[in-house]
Amino acid sequence: MSEPIQVLQNLASSLPNQVTVKAALPNLSAGGVGVGDPSYFDLEITDPTGVLQGDFDGFCIDTDNDLGFNGFDLDNDGIYNEKKIPVPGLGGKFNEGERTPFSATVYSSYDPFATSGLGGLIEQPENLDLINWIINHQDTALSAYTIGEIQLAIWQLIDDAPPNDDAITGLQTFFNGFDQANVDAIKALAQTNGEGFVPEGGQKVAVILVPDGNAAGGPSDTDLDGQPDGIPDGQIIIAAVELPKHPGINVEKFVNGHDVADPTNIDNLPKIAAGDDVTFTYAVTNTGNVGFQGSEVIITDDNGTPDDLSDDLAITYVGGDLNNDNILDTNETWLYVSETVAAEDLTTTTASEDIRFHFTGHSYTNGPKGNVRTFVQDGVSVDVSAFSSNKYGGNWNKAYLGVYGGGLGVTNQYESGYYHRADNQGSLDYLLFEFDQDVAVDKAFLDYVGHDSDISIWIGDRNGVDISHLDGQLLDSFVKENNFTQSSYSRWADFNTGELVGDTVIISAYTNGSNDSFKLKKLDITVPGETEIGTYSNTVTVTAGDVSDSDMSGYINPAPVDPPQHFLYEAEDMHLCHYKVEYVGDQTASGGKVIKLSSYDGYASVNFNGPTGKYDILVGYYDENDGQSMAKVKVGGDVVDSWTFDELLGSNVASSSNFVERKIEDVHIEAGEQIKLAGWMNGYEFARFDYIKVVEVVDEGSLGSGNDQGSASGLEGSDLFAYLNANAPDLVNSGTLTDALV
Known part of the structure; x- marks a missing residue:
């Protein structure tokens, strides 16, 4: 329900059933100062509830009866019953009449009983909205017309029987003349602009006063005209009652068409890749009963830096003023759109750490097969063991791992302690490195090289399970590469240029060679930095007059996608x-x-x-x-x-x-x-x-921006479309929404 309708309903429910009224006719020939705008009556209402207590402008909507007991204020000074008041417009001096109070039953002009005719008392109740439009435009659209012409237009719109010619002639002097063409023009304006009119806060609503048959406090056999003839001659009038102002404004913000219900919950944020386009759309709705001039509606977006006004987003009005009056009317929604900006890179990565392991010691050259040696460097721990197989990748066995001044060496079950380098002469020797975290192994320093030092390297992940036995199936599940040299000297073997990360590395003498042997003295690894994804949040604030509203939204970068394997x-x-x-x-x-x-x-x-x-x-x-x-x-x-x-x-x-x-x-x-x-x-x-x-x-979507939140091509699937379709369908039907997104 719109705010104006709600206010009208609140007024109708709060109106008293009856009030006491004093009515006076001001000197219309002198312009009729009245209570506020010039009016046919000046009314003083006594209401014990206080809702209608006070002075009001009034008009007549009934030509069939006289009001009776009304007073006159011929000099428009607010004092009644004065004697011999000169009235130049009437050509003499006249005595004013005192106002006599009468009781009246009260109805809102938007009450269903009133709009259906008050049981036949109102001849043309369907025009009550036009009457409300007239009393609200006396000083604007109707400022060129006299109050007499306005009253006559009201009579002719609401009553099946406008004053007859004699009556109109009799009113010519009292109204200081009138022009029926002007009366017709007023009616035409009301019919063009007032159909379905609903007053807003600060505007006036016609409250209908139906006089009782008897004067208040008078004898029961005396009608309002003072005659005991039984004719209900109380003329129906209206009081122009100003509605209270209840201004209200609401803004709903959408990021690429997506409504972020709770920006503090990261799961609600749309995923937009760094560098992709971001556009914010703002739906501003007048939720009150007071209209706002376009210049009063001020909208700002802090672009995520509330303390820095210099980088606020540029915002442009798109549309929504469908009646082109430059007024954000009650229950009307206007659309605004921000400049398109590139999504920020919200990822932060701690620096990677380069670590060098030195494998030196003075162990025996032979010992129990399957032994494990643990080394710790700069907080990273690695368990190292040794295995061997035949030249065809079969007959797998545990081997002895020794550590010497020249590095790590392997003594397999077919070798004496004299042969304790990792080699491929007879059997293939393997060094197994099981790290306690993911690392990238970059290079190995090979010492005590025999004829050659070609090597094979496998990198993979053991998924947290310690490897008790090495075999070909496990090797096949890892990524393998070979590293060759023609040198017989100690060297750095540089491999894994792609920086493949894993928690397990296996290094052997080249699997297809037969003259490679070495000790592994140093191993360089890189511990990758940790990546965290932050959030972007910004707040839009709309101010209209003395009211404001704000809405927060934001986005997050999609999680990094591993490159294709x-x-x-x-x-x-x-x-x-x-x-x-x-x-x-x-x-x-x-x-x-x-x-x-x-x-x-x-x-x-x-x-x-x-x-x-x-x-x-x-x-x-x-x-x-x-x-x-x-x-x-x-x-x-x-x-x-x-x-x-x-x-x-x-x-x-x-x-x-x-x-x-x-x-x-x-x-x-x-x-x-x-x-x-x-x-x-x-x-x-x-x-x-x-x-x-x-x-x-890899599917394009998984490596793409993740920016799937609303677009012109997917308009009907966006939160923005759903919101406007439910709350402002005219913007969808008029194409304003499409303009906002394209």
């Missing part, structure tokens, strides 16, 4: 059939090695060690100019791609100039499923391959 399988590390490893150098191939056919056809296979999902498969190969080899990729036995090496890229050997990476998109791969890369030679081209890379396919 990728799994690199060097061709030389895969299971090979009729393929052999060829060294071509680090400038030509990752890891410095490729595979080439040793027969007409062959294949390389590997079991996928990632989770089930959708992936892109990238195949690195060499398209030479000395043949047109063929290739085929299978996943789980199904062919997902095949092609011919037919680009003839200008070299007959593997080189950077003829390297090609082929992408096979959106392949579903089950965990543990076999990926097979098959090749057929042609001419002198041996279908050389460098690697297979498997890259997780």
Whole structure:
């Protein structure tokens, strides 16, 4: 229910049933000063309840009866019953009449009983809204007309029987003349502008006074005209009663169309990525019964810094003044929109910490297999143990872990204490590092190097479970890379350039080598900084006159999304059939090695060690100019791609100039499923391959902005649309809402 209607209903329910009235006719020929605006009557009402106590302007809405007992104030001085008052407009001196009080029954002109005609007492009750419009526009739209012309217009609108010609002629002098054309103009204005009129706070409402049959305090057989004729001759009048002012304003704020019900609850905040567009929309509604000029409506948004006015958001009026009167009318909603700004980066990340472990000691060169040594550095703890397997990744056993002046070493079950370096001569030795938190292992310092120090590295996460036994299945679940050198000296092995994070790292002598041996003396790790996501909140304040309202909203950045997982399988590390490893150098191939056919056809296979999902498969190969080899990729036995090496890229050997990476998109791969890369030679081209890379396919939405809160394209799904559709549907139907969002 709108505030004006509520105020009218409150007034109707508070009106007394009866009051005592004194009525006087001011000197209309002199303009009729009256109580306030010039009026037909000046009324003094006595009301024990106090609601209608006081002086009021009054008008007549009944031409069928006389009021009787009314007084006159011919000199408009508020004193009655004076003698021989000169009235130039009437051409002489006259005695004023004293006001005689009478009782009257009270009705609001918006009371259903009144608007239905008061049981037949009002001939045209459907025009009561026009009468209310007239009494509220005497000094504006009707300022050019006399009070007599206004009263005559009221009679002709509300009464089926306007004064007859004789009566009108008789009133000419009293009204100081009138023009029927002006009366018709007043009626036309009321009919054009007053249909459905409801007064607001500070405006006047017509309160109907129906005189009783007898004068108050008079004999029961005397009617209001003083004649005991039984005719109810009390003329029905109205008092122009000012409604109390109850101003009110409300603002609802939307961020990209989203209504933040409780900005203090982070779960309610829309997710908007840093740098994405943010626009605030404000719906300002007049909830009171007093209209506001457009210039009175002041709206500000603190942009999250209430103490700094310099960065307040620029706000623009969009629409809502559907009657174009530049007044925010009662129950009317206007829309405003802020400038579009880039969402702030609300993430804060503590600095990462670089830590170097030094593994030195003076242990025995042999001891119990499966021993664990714990090292702590700068608050990070790591448990280190050793294992061994045969050259084919089988026959797994625990080994002894020693710590020496040259670093960590491994003595497997087939070695005496004399051989205590990590090596791949006979068996493969592995160093297992289990950290107490996620770290990124960056590089290792290898000392006491034998012939060579090529290594294999696996990085992964053990999910909080200690590893009691190492095996190939566990290694396959981690991300592997190889690190090569041609030096036989101590060196830093720099790996994990992608800064892959995990709580477990395994380092071994190169799994496909046979002459690598070393002790691991130092290990550099990085402890990632912690990332927290803050919130942005801002407050809009709207002020109109003496009332104001505010609303808070905000947003949060979406949680960081892990980059797509990728799994690199060097061709030389895969299971090979009729393929052999060829060294071509680090400038030509990752890891410095490729595979080439040793027969007409062959294949390389590997079991996928990632989770089930959708992936892109990238195949690195060499398209030479000395043949047109063929290739085929299978996943789980199904062919997902095949092609011919037919680009003839200008070299007959593997080189950077003829390297090609082929992408096979959106392949579903089950965990543990076999990926097979098959090749057929042609001419002198041996279908050389460098690697297979498997890259997780991430939906755009999960890597995008997360800014899905309201847009022109999704207008009907926004909170803004729902709010306006329920509270201000005219703004939706008029297109104002679309203007606000587009």
